[in-house]
Amino acid sequence: MRRRRPAPPPPLPQRDGVDPVRVRLPAGGQGATVREHLVQRLSTTPGAVDRMFTEGRIVGVDGHPLAPDTPYEPGLHLWFHRDLPEEVPVPFPLEIVHRDDHILVVDKPHFLATTPRGSHITQTALTRLRHELGIPELGAAHRLDRLTAGLVLFIVRPKERGAYQTLFRDRLVRKEYEAVAPYDPALALPRTVRSRIVKERGVLTAEEVEGEPNAETLVDIAAHRADGPARYRLVPGTGQTHQLRVHMNALGLPILGDPLYPEVTPPVPAGDFRRPLQLLARRLEFTDPVTGVEHRFVSRRELAAWTSYDDWAAAAQ
Numbered sequence: 001m002r003r004r005r006p007a008p009p010p011p012l013p014q015r016d017g018v019d020p021v022r023v024r025l026p027a028g029g030q031g032a033t034v035r036e037h038l039v040q041r042l043s044t045t046p047g048a049v050d051r052m053f054t055e056g057r058i059v060g061v062d063g064h065p066l067a068p069d070t071p072y073e074p075g076l077h078l079w080f081h082r083d084l085p086e087e088v089p090v091p092f093p094l095e096i097v098h099r100d101d102h103i104l105v106v107d108k109p110h111f112l113a114t115t116p117r118g119s120h121i122t123q124t125a126l127t128r129l130r131h132e133l134g135i136p137e138l139g140a141a142h143r144l145d146r147l148t149a150g151l152v153l154f155i156v157r158p159k160e161r162g163a164y165q166t167l168f169r170d171r172l173v174r175k176e177y178e179a180v181a182p183y184d185p186a187l188a189l190p191r192t193v194r195s196r197i198v199k200e201r202g203v204l205t206a207e208e209v210e211g212e213p214n215a216e217t218l219v220d221i222a223a224h225r226a227d228g229p230a231r232y233r234l235v236p237g238t239g240q241t242h243q244l245r246v247h248m249n250a251l252g253l254p255i256l257g258d259p260l261y262p263e264v265t266p267p268v269p270a271g272d273f274r275r276p277l278q279l280l281a282r283r284l285e286f287t288d289p290v291t292g293v294e295h296r297f298v299s300r301r302e303l304a305a306w307t308s309y310d311d312w313a314a315a316a317q
Contacts (some may be wrong), residue, residue: 011063012079017131018121020079027074034058034078035068052080087123088270094125094132097151097297102290103164104129104138104154107299110276113146125152142168145242147259150177150281150299163289168239174285176235177244178222180278180305181253183230190220193247197240205260206242208250215240217247228309229256244279255279256305256312274315278305 012020023041031037038049038058049068052058056065058080066078092109099105106125113120116127130138141153141164155161167173194213199206216237224230232253234244242261248254249261256278259265268275284297305312 008061008077010079011059011061012081014130014136015081016122017127017129017136018081018084018116020081023078023080025072025074025076025078029072029074031072033068033072034066034070034076037072048083057081082121084121085119087120090123091273094128095300097299098295100156102156102160102288103141104133104135104156105284105295105297106152106154107301108144108149108152108281109301110147110149111273114143114152115140120146126154129154141165142173144281145277145279147257147277148177148279148281149276149301151284151297152281153284160290167286167289171237171239172286174283175281176233176283178280178282178303179232179234179244179248179255180229180303181232181248181255183221183224183228184252187251187253190218192237193217193219193250195247195250197243197246199241204264206240206246208246214238215243215247217244219247219251225309229305231303231306245277275312276304278303 007022007024010020010022014020023038025034025037029037030040035049035053039046042049053066053068058066058078060066061077090109090112092112094109094112095107097105097107106129108114108125113124114126116124121127126138126140130136135156137156137158139155139158139161141155141161144150144152153164155164194216195208196211196213197206197215198209218235218237220233222231222233232248234248236243245255245258245261249258254262257275258277259267280299280301280303282299284295286295287293288295
């Protein structure tokens with residue numbers, strides 16, 4: 001079995017922390033020219049592609065602009081910077097918890113995506129950090145949901161990225177979350193919740209289905225108030241999408257501020273940051289695969305619905 005050769009390095013630099021887009025022309029692709037292929041592949045108007053060619057923004061492996069009538073050649077690599085969507089700035093800082101020659105650990109705020117995806121490109125932790133710290137090769141070891149706050153691990157050196165990502169794949173990272181949700185005195189805790197969770201592409205919510213469990217969460221109560229919610233300690237044994245939110249909802253304890261569980265609510269206006277999901281990645285522990293150091297990081301953030309529940313409740317009005 002022939003192994004595909006690695007892609008050549010990008011001839012374009014990052015722009016404000018955002019990598020250029022790389023396109024490899026596949027065998028059997030549509031179009032007789034590079035322009036015709038891009039019009040079909042990018043699902044955009046011919047005018048938008050023509051403008052990129054006119055401005056010299058589509059380049060080949062040598063960094064020189066390609067002409068729109070460049071013949072289609074399977075295996076050809078080309079690069080360009082996309083037109084970025086308008087994004088509402090997330091007005092909360094990224095707090096650096098730890099930094100050395102190998103890793104960077106940050107305390108991510110609510111509403112900020114971890115890495116570029118979909119309509120979130122510049123307003124992501126990775127893009128901000130690359131730009132603000134001047135580390136263009138910075139990469140993420142894992143991802144935290146955009147609506148979840150807390151600890152995220154980034155890798156400074158690309159050649160070491162695999163070693164750190166393997167920790168998460170092999171479940172060698174000890175993670176602990178904190179959530180604020182309703183209090184149910186009749187629910188016996190702690191307990192371990194196991195179920196099979198499936199999330200279909202293009203569907204907002206995940207669901208529990210019959211079958212072999214693929215998701216496991218230890219749920220315990222840390223504290224509660226007689227006239228308000230409780231604070232829970234969540235320890236995931238697996239990493240399914242929306243796992244903690246699904247398991248808490250299944251217990252009848254939907255996390256406060258969750259726009260998807262127990263039901264999908266209308267989206268809030270862009271720039272409304274008043275009621276974040278009350279879920280926080282509190283602790284991150286692992287043995288560094290490069291240095292052998294035992295790391296233990298703790299978020300300094302607090303969940304608003306716990307520290308000031310009356311203000312939190314008032315924001316819903």
